[in-house]
Each structure stands twice: as structure tokens, then as C-alpha cells.
Amino acid sequence: MKELKQKYYEEASQLINDLEDAFLNVNEIGHENTINTVFRAVHSLKGGASIFGFEQVTDFSHDLENLFSTLRSNKTQVTSEIISIGIASSDILRKLLNDESGEELDEKISEIKQKVNEFLLDENSIEILVNNQQKSEQHKLFYIEFSPNFQLFSNGTNPLFILDELSNLGKYQPYYFLNLPQQFNDYKSFNCYSAWKIFLLTDAEISIIEDIFLFVIEEHKIDIYEHKISDMFNFNKFIRFIDELYQTNKDIDNQVVSDAINQASSVNKIKKEDLDKKLSNFSKANKITSVRVDNVKIDALLNIMSEIVIEQASLNLFSFELKDSQLGKITSRLDALTKQLRETVFDISLIPFSETISRFRRLIFELSHATGKEIKFKVNGEQIELDKNLIETIIDPLIHLIRNCVDHGIEMPQERVKQGKNTEGLISLDMQQRGEDIIIRLADDGRGIDLEKVKLRAIQKDIIHHDSKLSNEELLQLVFLPGFSTADNVTEISGRGVGMDVVRQNIELLRGSIKLNTEREKGTEFLMRLPVTVSIQDGFIFSVGHTKFIIPAQQVLNFSSVTKENINKIYKNLIAHNKKEIPVYNLSEELKITPDDVDIKYMLILQKDEHEIAIIVDHIFNKQQFVIKSIGKYYKNLYFLTGATILGNGEIALIIDSSRLLDFLKNKAERK
Amino acid sequence: MNKKILVVDDSESIREILKSLLLEESYDVVVAEDGLKALEKLNDNSFDLILTDLHMPNLDGIGFITEARKLESYKRTPILFLTTETQQDAKDKAKEAGATGWIIKPFVPSKIKTIVSRMIH
Structure with a gap:
């Protein structure tokens, strides 16, 4: 045995020398020979080593064998790196064979082993890549556009058979398009209105595909695009079509396209995710439907627009007085453009309410978790577009109201069951545009507001006297007073910070109104009414005495002149209009303004919501666009004035809201 | 039911070759030696495909x-004609007359089978 071991030792030494020589003489014996020699040497070394107990030699040469067998099958060139691994290995093998050991050697061994493994990893991946390349290059992606003309059927061609034959060639994905005539009368039942766009992943040659279309290729539009898969993303037609599919939400997740994409990505060594990103970026890039603009810029634009409108009004007046026909023409054209510009600018500042809805959803979700209440949130009309300032201003009030609904309105599930309700409470938010107003309704199906509690609270807080008789409606209005809260406990969720008074303030700031309805155990609803356009409107200018007023044009139903005599004949302040009796008010009397002494006055019939009201004024002027400016709190008692505007000649006109005016005048009459 | 094909050619050998080829594919085959005879056959039968030569006596x-295209029941039946590669002129005329496609003479049997199967399934 010992002799044999000695024999192996000699043999092995020789093999190691051969191995070393082979590496050193790569240039003479050639790459392939070198690797073959080395492989054989390592293989023999390994064979004997285990028999004679050179465990470490076995182990080490095993790794080398792996490396060189891979190099051999890949026909890899012997690089200097391989040579250095080989020479270092022969040193190690020699030492192992001499039963040397020690830390230094172990370190060297593990170093070489690591190098070998790294090398193997690279080599194997090259192998995979090579395989892929060969495999995928056999496949070609054809993109075929087949748009036959109307007469396709007339010579007995059945396009479906053609498609069928194509489908037999490989993986096939058709997309069908129908080009029907615009007019029904142009429609002929025997005409062909169909077209197809087809992906075909096949190893067939283009000539075979052309052959399938042989009988139709001359008269009909057939485009066949062949593309190497590895080159697919430079294939504009393909990319454009994929994009089209994205946009029309057609199924692009089909086998053919995804296969092609996968193959292309593996060949191009692109990660699939990158590719998806690339594709989706592409489709997004083509789909730019909106541009983000800084709020500040929009505000600036709106401000400038307001100024333009005012200046335009001055120009109109000036041109009217000058009576210059040339100037008149230009002015009227410019006026029309200003109106268009105004509308466009407003449109820009409108954003869909839906963008805000997610905040409310989130809020309700979180609140329902915090309280243990089950709540469903239903939204209607979120597609409505509103002025962004308006949205910004109503978000906080809405959040507050929603908190209130969750906290005070919706009951705990157990309590709801006792009431015979669903365990799940419902909060609904409805938005709709009615004329020039946006109506927002927020409702819950909770326990409603306890009016007795409201009354008690109001007495406690010295808001009302304990024996004052208030209608339910009036009691509810108390809720909006500062410092009023009916919750038994002030909770985390509501009852802190902003109260209902702030809600009302915010809404009134927008010249809107808020109403509250409630029914015990049925629920509560908040009805908010807000004007659509916040800052610029069309209006009629009229005057009473020296005071000019302006009223939004939409609120004016009609106007007519009336003589003094007729005014005096008006009975009980009512006139008939459209078979209805509507109240008439002489503004100069009601507002205590000395009227102009004119024989003929004007009667304006105003309408807002369901209310109609007639007012008598001294003069009516033109209709013009006006910019609403706040008049602050000084006119608080004259709450029918919603603002003021600067007229073309620099005068100031007060803006009237007809429904508020009616309310004001009614109240005034009652107080008398 | 087998698909029925009408083969029209004045050369008996071609008629027979086509017939035997198509029978192999288990189509039913009816033959006619010229256009007039073929028209007669159209009325008595209901063909799924017509295969016709262009140069024939009586009616070409x-x-x-x-x-055939004037007949209501053959308005949309596939009609193939036999032609030689050089006859672009004839090809155009036949297409204008309402032919669906063509088979180039001299023909390869497998080619005929492929084209016919493309026309009728």
C-alpha cells in the first residue's frame, strides 16, 4: 500500500507539473489543448487522491475539475486569469500532496476556491445567455396589419380562413377593429368593415406569411412587419401599437406579446421590471392629458383676469361714449375675446372634486377604526369640477362635519342593532351642480340630533332664555353658534378646535349657506349651497338713487318698465307673474334710499332656487362681467349684499343675491 | 358532410389529377370540361369551391x-383559377370577373391542397 501511495505521489507530481506546463505554454499548444490537458490531469489527480487518503487533494481538484469541464464545454479562451488560477492551484496541489498544512495554505485554498466559483458562475450564465440567444433568434415577431377594403367578400374570400391559417404558424394574437361608416345609409351588409392587427410569434419565414395573403395582397392593405425579437423595442410600429392597446384598455397581457417581451428582455439582458416601466412610461408619455401648474401661478392668472375684466368694462364704457365706429368694433371683438379668455381661465382653475374624496375616505376609515363603529361611505357626483379655492375652503368644514357624523351621528354596532338598523352606518356625500350653485349634501343614518339636548345646552350657555319658544328649525340653527357643543363628552374626534360656527363662517366666506336637517334615530343631513364661480360673473347693473347695484345675470328672470301710477296700484305688495303671486318690493323704500325722481321705473323679476321676487329700481344699465370684491364685515346686517365690484367708470356697485334679499326683506316685514 | 368542389378543365389529364388529389383530401369532386357544362352543373349542385381553367372552348x-358570380347562390363561393405565372393579364381579368384566387401551373400537389383548404374549412 505504501508503495502504491508512493507511486501515486510520483504520478501526481508529474500530473501537477503537466498541468503547470500546459498553462505556461498556452500559446504553443493552443487554448483547447491546454484546457483538455488540464482537465485530464485534474481528473486523474482526483481519481487517485481519494484512494490514497489525500482528502484535501480530492476536494480541491474536484473544484478545479468543475471549472475546467465548464471551460471545456464552453470552449472558453484561456485568459490570464485562468492561468493565474491554474498556476496557483498547482502550487497548492503540490503542498497538499506533501501533507503540508497551516493557516496560510488554508487561506490560499479558500481564496482560489472562491475565484473558481466566481468564474463558474460567470461561465454558466454565459452559457444560459448563449442558449437563449440561439433559441429566441429562431423566433420572429411579425406584426401584421390587415385592413381589407370593402370588396373583400365580393370575390368569395373569407378572411377568417386566412387568419386561421396564420394561427397555425405559431403563437398568434389578433386584434379586431371595425370601421363602420358614419352614416347608417352608407352601410352595406355585403361590405367588409373589418380590420385586424396581428401579432405572430413564429419561426416561419416572411414568404410563408405573404403566401397566405397571396390572393388578397394586391388589392387590399396588408402590411407585414418582421422583427427580430432582440430588436423588438426599436420597432416603432410595435411600440405604438402596444401603446394604443394600453390606451384603449385592450388586453395586451396575452401570451404572444408577453412571450415576445420576455424573450426580448432575456436577450437584451433587460430586467422585466425595467421593461414594464419603459413600456408604461412610454404609454404615459404619450398620454399627457394634464399639466401640473403651481397654485400660485393659477392665482396670479385669476387675479390678472379680474383686472382685465375691470379694464375691459372701462374700455366698453369709454368706447360707447366716444361713439367711434372703429373703436367700437375693436372693443366689441376684444370684449368677446375677454369673455372667452375668462371662461378658459376659470376652466383651468377647476379641479375635479374626486381628487379630494380619498382624503375623506381615509378619514372615515381611520375614524371607524378608532371608534369601533362600522361605517360605509358613499359618494355621488364626485366628478363635479369646482374652483380650487372653493375646494380648499370647504375641505376643512367637510372634515369637521364628517367627524361629527362619525362621532355624534353613527351609533355603535350594538346600538344600531337595537334600533333595527344595519350594523354598518352610512355616511353619504352627494354633490351636484344646480344652475350657478353647487349643492353638497352630507348625511348620516345615525341617531340624529336631540333637540331637547340642544335646547338645554343653549339655556345652560345663556344663549337662549329658558322659556323662549323656538321652532325646531330655529333650535337647529343654534348649533352653528360659537361655543356650542351637545356631545356628552368632548371626544378626541370632534368637539375640539373648530366648531360648527367655524364651518358656517367658512361657507359664508364663499357666499354659500348651510342648512341642517335631522330626525331622531333616522339621521342628520347638512345641506351646503355654494356658488360655482367665486370671483367673476355676468351681471345687470341697476341703480336706486345714487347707489349702484349689480345682480348676477342668472338670477334675473326678466325686467320691464313701470310707471309711477302702476306702482301705486300694486295691491298688498303682490303681483302676478306666470300665474303665481310674487312679492314686490320697492327697493328705495326698503333700503331707505332717496330715489331719483323719474316717471318711469323698472321692475326686475328675480329668481333663485324656487323663490321669485320682484324689485322696483330707478334705472337699469347694461349687462357686464363683474369681479367680486369682498366688502368685509361692515355690511354684516345687510347680508343680502354679497360683495362689491368696480364698474368701468370707477364707480362701485354693490352685489345683491336675490334669495338673500328675499329673506332679508321678509324678516324685515315680520319685525315690523 | 364533405365539402363539394367543382373542377373545370378541358384537359382530361388535368381534370383527373385534380380530382384524385382532392379525393385524397376527402372532398366530393364534380368535373366539367368547359364553362358551359360547368354552369349547368352549378344549378344542380351546391359547391363549396370552384376550381377552373381559363382557356377552354365554348365558354372560357x-x-x-x-x-357564376351572377348567380345568387355563388356570389360568395370561392373560385380558384389555374394559370401560368406569366399571365398577369389573365390573372387581372379573372380577378376582375370575381375569382378569389389562383393556382399556378404547373402545380405542386401539396400546394393545391394547402390553397384549397385555405378556401374551405
């Missing part, structure tokens, strides 16, 4: 195709 291929 173009005439036959034109007439």
Missing part, C-alpha cells in the same frame, strides 16, 4: 366566372 374561364 373568365366568362364562366362572370356568369
